[in-house]
Amino acid sequence: MSSHRGKARRHLHGVLSWPGLLAALTLLAGACSNTRLGGAFAAKGETARSALMLTWVMIALGTLVYLATAAVALMALRRSSAHQDAALIRRFDRRMIVVGGLIVPGIILLALLVLNIATLAAQARSGPLTVEVEGYQYWWEVRYPQQGIIAANEIHIPTGQHVRLELATRDVIHSFWVPELAGKRDMIPGRRNVLVIHAEQPGVYRGQCAEFCGIQHANMALFVIAHTPGDFQRWVQGNAAPASPPGTIAQQRGLDAFLQHCAGCHTIRGTGADSQKGPDLTHFASRRTIGAGAVENDRGHLGGWVANAQSIKPGNPMPPVPIPADRMNDLLDYLESLE
């Protein structure tokens, strides 16, 4: 009988301690990958911070509940004995069920519910700056109605302010998610959802579409770039202006090529190109990436993207653009001048 129980202990010990071991292992893996614990764990704004606080509370509580359940299970297998009085067993059963299944979880859940509502209530605030973000397959249009700015895939905000994002979509459902700043909010046809974001420090915060939206859902990233209020004002002034005119002859030829090959879909304010199928490129050169985070914004990638965006982000709506090599160089010169 004792070997039986020893076996039981071994079994149970193994069964129930796995998640703990795994937790340690995965954290180790995180450490090995030589990066900080980012995303929702690296909250840099009020909303994300209160969600993170809740997360840690629940992780602690959850671990406690898990270990307590495991301990009871372990004892349940150690104590195995059939030599007890039937009435005693019935009373024991009832106590175990009432305490473990009803009272303890009831108290924990009630506390969590209060915490839930309190956290939610504390999250609803918004400041004077409004930014409209509209999802497209597979990129983001960003508009500042008060400032007259239209941009794409990058949202510039001032630090310390509660910025009101009005979220909409041009086609299917997308979901706006920048984990370091706030939880996600869906962008649904026929609706306009509001999400308030807030960044404590200047920085670049990566986000990504969170609702499956089609073949290139994986490559629909965005960046929120938080500036000090002064820097933000300078950014607004620079970006409210139309594109600067071509400075060289090559750039001029590039603009001509743009008007011929690209203006059917793209806008560059101040040039006559004003179609709105694709992203506004007025200040294209200041962006970090091409194709909503698909590749870095440098000359090599840009050339590849213009020639055949399908080879980089297959299934995105931009068709290959058949431009002769010399004209391509001019076009790239021009695009790279659009600071």
Added chain:
Amino acid sequence: MSVTTRVTERLERVWADAPGVPGFFNTVDHKRIGVRYLVTGFVFFLIAGVQALLMRAQLATPENNLLDPETFNRLFTMHGTTMIFLFNTPILAGFGNYFVPLMIGTRDMAFPKLNALSYWIYLLSGIFLYGSFLVGQVPDTGWFAYVPLSSQEAYAPGLGLDFWSLGVVFLGLSTTVGGLNFIVTIFKMRAPGMTLSRMPLFAWAILVMSFLILFSLPAITLGPLLMEFDRAFGMAFYDAARGGDPLLYQHLFWFWGHPEVYILFVPAIGMLAMIIPTFAQRPQAGYTWVVASLVAIGFISFGVWVHHMFATGLPDLANSFFSAAGLSISIPSAIEIFAWLATLWTGRVRFATPLLYALGFLSIFVLGGITGVMVSMVPFDFQAHDSYFIVAHLHYVLVGGVVFPVFAAFYYWLPKITGYLIDERLGKVSFWIMLIGFHLTFFPMHIVGLLGMPRRVYTFKPGLGWDSYNQIETIGGYLFAVGVLVSVAAFALSLLRRVPAGDNPWNAGTLEWATSSPPAHYNFAALPAVANRYPLWAAGAPDPMRPRPDDVVLVPPDKEEHETLETAGLDARVESILVMPHPSYWPFLLAVGLFLAFTAMLIRSPVLGLVSLLWVVGSMVGWHAGELRSGGAH
């Protein structure tokens, strides 16, 4: 010739199927149908598993080019669709089909022909859905197929989403018919004396599941049906530009989708509530609590669907209400768990493979329940929603809450079905590999999700801190697959080695163990009468395979009818003798007619539509004409 032999020979002649091909197509034997469900469901489990392995291979490294995005999207869509619709639900129905009549001491389901029909529809709808691979137009918008991505030709061209929506509606017929059948069987065909409060917990669970099916299936029929209207006829149910609303679809989908989680989990509870008492060698602790929790889960599960939609921009007040409902459903689950712990505490525990899988359930599901509480918290869910955290959570709940119990059930009940024991050592090896593989695969997903990795991405960028987690997950996934293969080998070996199991290898207390292994076609020679919850553990246990002269055997000497007893819904008093139908080809033919009808809708062929209509009506006429002739019902 003894009484026993005379009776069993005669019963055998009355109840046995025709041999060979005719018997294959016209059988209405719940055990044969149950086995078909189990085999078909398991095959779909393996298929969906292979799909998962392909996805894990693609995600092993960032910017991997093993699979193109289209293939990846098809794989995760079919993986989810297959696991939920074609594996989980049907395999539980399979156990229900096989064991509910045995546990409640009767000879078949209440409507054997409907039972055959629901299997054939299930098989054909599975073939229908997988037909999409044959024509190369596979659904690719995820297993919940959100609109307008799925409902408008512009975003989802081709037949892929038509396969999906029609296939889901088609399969829904099977599930609904099956649910009805279980309810009537459980209420009207229990052994004399088996009052509701003596009913085996698995039967209770199947009863609750069946009611969940009846009340939730209309939503999953309507949602995809309206989608098909939008796709086929250009209607605008989900088109915001023309006054429709995409959120309507989400409400319909999750009004079924959340109860569905419990349609899967409740029967799994039922299985565990049979297995754990057997291996603790004592009755289930807190029987009434367990039943009340099952019923409570059934009710509450209809009040939590919005927790899949917190991020859609509903008002905080609405979200908080559903958050509270979502939190409260963990109380009945906690009651089940502590009822099992109490059972083990005061029992004499025997560590056989089925119990190990049941403990594996505990190890996984408790964590799934804790993360379930976490995602019920709205501010946290805003972060976790649609990220890999949810992938982790749902697999902890569904693999822990359903797959491990299903494996426990296979190890527990296969000896009854096949008559042969399964190698315990292989079973344990398989268990440990599966358990380790499972946690390795899914635990890191919690973290990588909160690190910002959304679900359903075919690739990801390096340098985001996601790489090593994904690598571990892939290794774990393949390890899990090895564990499953060891089990498959164990099952196959048991058929080769043929070590007889005997009637009751685990010394269990319920009626399915009173008959032979495998059970005779007629289940019980003498229909058992019951006076307690665990009749085989009580003094004077029934011995239904050795009928005595005064037992109820129901073999009238003058005609060859299938007969069993009808009893009262609450207290199981004998009410009358039920005359059950004979084998029939009509269920198969009707299912084929429906298959043609759905194919006609798929390819929009009026001619095939007309043919299938005539076929379906003809099959229904044939079905009932046979009954009028024989004077029977059902």
